[in-house]
Amino acid sequence: MKVYGYGKQYLDLSDYLAVLKTLKSDFLTCGPKVKEFEQAICDYTGAKYCVAVSSATAALHLTMLAIGISKGDEVITSPITFLASANCVLYAGGTVKFADIEPETANIDPHEIEKRLKVDKGRTKAIIPVHFAGQSCNMEKIRSLTQKHNLFVIEDAAHAIGSEYKGSKVGSCKYSDMTVFSFHPVKTITTGEGGAITTNNEELYRKLLHLRSHGMYRTQNWEYEMRELGYNYRLTDIQAALGISQLQKLDKFKKRRREIVNFYNENLGLPHLVEKDFSNACFHLYVTLVDNREEFYLKARERGLNLQVHYIPVHTQPYYKNLGFKEGDFPNSEAYYKKCISLPLYPGLKNSDLHEIVKRIKAII
């Protein structure tokens, strides 16, 4: 029996050759491929600047440092996300706050952000909206709130490279200060591990560049100065070469992902997240909502479908409970979590695979 996971990278000969060529070149890191990859991401998204880094987690950490998050500062994100969207605030010494989701998209609800801002006593410094499953959040609403309160907006677009909001590419930073992408193999394009930050703000760009590499500034000849505490969060040229090659396939991936989503919508008849009019998503996940999720999960596994749940609400993790959060704090997120399960969605699925997957799912519902 063929076994299907919920996601899988897609690599072909052009990817292998791109990596091989870089392996035979003079630079394995700190070379021309990193700059070329950054420029390709700028060209694709329309952003002015891009900094490629070793993961989206590293990218999120650097965004928090670049905007100066420290003790006493609060940052709001969604409970329905991967841990890193919240952890990055803690790395910088800040305090995480959550705003509940809209049930129909599982994206952060701008009204819930507004409620949070009313009680925060001016401590909120930034919002990290997460474009869940590839669908953009309502960025116009979020931007208008943050302009009113003078806050930074960092888009966690780990799911959303290739997606659009009101005709502009996610990552253009039209409605935000910075946008973060992930190139982990389960995401839409991959570099093995990897991430990137886009921005239109030159000052933030310069800060990110230095923080990526030990806080070092070149002065003259062999001299350099360390002016702040930075990290080694660099991406290698080997990874960048793969990223350039993968990015060239992104629009094809997007088309195939949408075809698969449409196929499931038409052939399964199961409740699923809905796409808003402002969105043109490059779908990362196909989330369906089922009543007896554990039974569905186990029966699917018996039939060769290794599904996954996105996500356990972050505030219910033991570490976050120790920080004072509890079950019941974010009812929409918790209700969503009880039912959500992600079906196989990746460009390598053929039509025959889709028929097979639908047949197996129909046998268990």
Ligand SMILES: *Cc1c(COP(=O)(O)O)cnc(C)c1O
């Ligand atoms: C995957 C993911 C991350 C972290 O990405 P890495 O590149 O693995 O560090 C952050 N946020 C979201 C929403 C993610 O899905």
